[in-house]
Amino acid sequence: MPADPIDQALFPPFDDPAGFDRIRADLGAFLPAIRAVCERHGLAASGLAAFERGTNVVVSNDAGQIIKLFPPFLRHQFEAERLALGRVHGNVAVATPEILREGELDGWPYLVMSRLPGRTLEEVWPALGGVERAEALARIGEIMTAAHALPTGGLESLDLGWDAFVERQIAGCEGRHRRMRLPERLVAQIPAYLASARPLLPTSVIPVLLTGEYTPENLLVTRTGGAWRVTGMIDFADACLGPAEYDLLGPCLFLAAGSAELQRAFLVACGIRIADLTPALSRKLMALALLHRYSNLGYQVRIEGWESQASSLSALEQLIWPFPVR
Incomplete structure (x- = not known):
């Protein structure tokens, strides 16, 4: 118009x-x-x-x-x-x-x-019990998997250009996290940590649609049968095309927040085998979290007192993603 x-x-x-x-x-x-x-x-x-x-x-x-x-x-x-x-x-x-x-x-x-009905998952999450939280994360995993299966033809303008994107993010990673006030002891470890994780990062990917919005502020829930259920998703302004793993970060950081059980409920619903919940996956996801274009760990890591608990990026990795799990 x-x-x-x-x-x-x-x-x-x-x-x-x-x-x-x-x-x-x-x-x-x-x-x-x-x-x-x-x-x-x-x-x-x-x-x-x-x-x-x-x-x-x-x-x-x-x-x-x-x-x-x-x-x-x-x-x-x-x-x-x-x-x-x-x-x-x-x-x-x-x-x-x-x-x-x-x-x-x-x-x-x-x-x-x-306008969609419902309340944000952010509002109700503190009141949810363990079973409801696991069910919510499994539901998010199912929704994400369906979105990743959608055709991407006609969405080429949203492509991150993954390989070049990763290079740019690596180059600017220390500076970004220093601006975001990540503890300096952790910022100093970023180059060596990313070098160790580099072989684990996805390369030459066949991109899928990433909404970037599987976060509790942009997921809506309604009460059905006495329980809260994820029924809506809003805000697609950060949508892009890239590897499916890039979308895993929001639920892992904001919601699963260091719980092995909740991480397992979410990731298995995304099609990841329990046998693949390994330290290698922990390192890959931690590296992607550092390289995310909106990375701000001080806001995104929802584990109380994590700054004092994590003496290194490897320790933070295990705090957030305590794999393997059984």
Whole structure:
């Protein structure tokens, strides 16, 4: 849809991505643009509410719709979400948003999507017992496996270019983790650790669709038969093509969090044999966690006190992925 002539005042000024992030959840700042989208497509402009978390401007209305505005410097996320949602919606056994409208306002692409019911898994996870947690992780593994089996034709623009991507990530790995304030004793070990793990990393892969969003903030659950069940998945702005192992990290770090039983429930549901839950797999996953484009272990490792427990990257590897398991 071609962009309409729009007054620049629809969007608030900001100097850089950090400046945008500071105002991103301010509904008042983006209200003119949201109302313009609603008027353009005949959407309800009542009951508007902004979501505090996320990367882009996300607003709901009381008609069960989500309006998502992407700043021009995040246009690639708009393309990723549009393409990935178009591929997964209706093709995996979990609810995903339906794209209802798309367009652009003054260089800002946007999507209008259906809103899914449920609460985030992040909200309910602390109250879940061990059995419910294992069932949730197994369910996530099943969903992930189905997504990885989808055809990737037409999604070539999302390809990470894995081999070159890995080289870039290795080159910048120390600097990134120093900026993320990983303890310096661990940062200093990164070159040697990655050298030891290098033969284990996937190479020349046949890429699959990676949503990048198997994290508790982007998985929705509903209560069914007295238990919480994973029923929805949202936010596909980080979708890409790459090796299947790259998608394993979110559930392993955020949810399984050092539990051998939960790691096993998840990874077996992903098609990994119990016999393959070995120290070599631990090292491969730890290396991928270090090399992830959004790696921030201080936020992602959900093991209380891990900084004081892990004297080395090898110790951290075993703390998160205590393989072998029986």
